[in-house]
Amino acid sequence: MSKRVAIAFTGPSNSGKTTLVEKIARVLIQERKVAIIKNDPKDKAEFDTEGKDSYKFSQTGAEVVVTSPTRTTYFSQREKTLDEIVEMIADFEILLVEGLKTLPLPRIAVFRNTMDESYFECSEAIAIDDTIDLSEYAVPDHIDILDLNDTMQIIGWIDAHAKNI
Known part of the structure; x- marks a missing residue:
């Protein structure tokens, strides 16, 4: 099996997490x-x-898998641990996780317009754009500062910091 790594993204609602992950x-x-x-x-x-x-099948509470020629969709009615999900997906090289602050993964916090400093304790980096004035915040020294609009810079950080899983 090839190397598998994971990285997580966190941040307040509407900060741009989904757009960045995409x-x-x-x-x-x-x-x-x-x-x-x-x-x-x-x-x-x-x-x-x-x-x-x-929909009818998933409403039964059963674990449901829908297959078609182009995709397989899995509907689970049970919460899964990261390990269970990783085992289920199995065939990947890099896992991008949006949310799940409690997971022990390297984490990039995403902010626009304002920063919530409570995210600093669970993040190794922050991705911000020019709507954030860093002089207004006390960003800890151990947190790397990334340009939210520089996808290649962020990928470079991910390659250097993603956790083997």
Whole structure:
């Protein structure tokens, strides 16, 4: 099995986490197998359409897998640990995790307009744009500062800091 690494992204709602993960994945997917896990702490994500078979099946509470010629979708009614999810996906080289602050992964906090300093204690880097005035914040010395709009810089940081899993 080839080397597998993981990195996590965190930050307040509407900070640009999903956009950043999407931009990074589009670059990485050209040369590597990429997997993404997104945490949905408020249970807001919608994956299915009411009335369709997959919706009816998933409403039973069963673990449901829907296959088609182009994709396989897995609907689970049980919370999974990171290890269980990694085992399930198995075939990837880099895992991008959005959210899940409690996971012991290197973490990039994403901020626009304002920074929430409570994220500093669980982050190794911050990705910001020019809407943030760093002089207004006490960023700890151990936190790397990345340009939110420089995807290649962020990928370089990921390659240097991602955790083997």
